[in-house]
Amino acid sequence: MSGIKIAPSILSADFARLGEEVRAIDEAGADYIHIDVMDGHFVPNITIGPDVVKALRPHTKKTFDVHLMIAPVDPYIEGFAKAGADIITFHPEAGAHPHRTVQSIKAAGCKAGLSLNPATPLEFLWPLLPDLDLVLVMSVNPGFGGQSFIESQLERIAIIRERIDALGLPIDLEVDGGINNETAPRAIAAGATVLVAGTATFKGGPAAYAPNIKGLRGA
Helix, strand or coil, rough: CCEEEEEEEEHHCHHHHHHHHHHHHHCCCEEEEEEEEECCCCCCCCCCCCHHHHHHHHCCCEEEEEEEEEECCHHHHHHHHHHHHEEEEECHHHHHHHHHHHHHHHHCCCCCEEEEEECCHHHHHCCCHCCCEEEECCCCCCCCCCCCCCCCCCHHHHHHHHHHHHHCCCCCCEEEECCCCCCHHHHHHHHEEEEECHHHHCCCHHHHHHHHHHHHHHH
């Protein structure tokens, strides 16, 4: 499949120099900048909020792919949109009315994505699919970087790809978790079009970012 997009996750960047890191992965060929937002409640970790996203926005014109792992999610959509998010992705478990959340994201001027944890039933996705711009399949349990790829998610990626293609929808199918040069080809073969990669992108320091991204894209 051609046109694979690489979305480095800044969760694996040097937080002491995030602006520089974002500029570096931009120059290295990143397509999206993947920003993991965690609240210590919906997932067992705490990362960043809208103010950090706003501070990073001037450092790149690349798409800010903001993944909200927070609950409740609805009260924070406008804040992240105003901070500079281009895509806002949420989990169906993070609010009582997922369709309303999609509408709120669109009303805020952003593209809408739905994220599925490894155990989230696909039935959550199907009614929302025609209204989405992105589907994110988590190939690890969310909350921490550096985890191993869960192989069972390949079948789910393939099922979602088949449904997207059958409906003729222009939806990004993104995979996040344990993506590296070994797992990337399998995710792409299953139907992924966007690869989120933290450790695999940022390993080796700034001089390695371009070859790391090129290696993932070449998968």
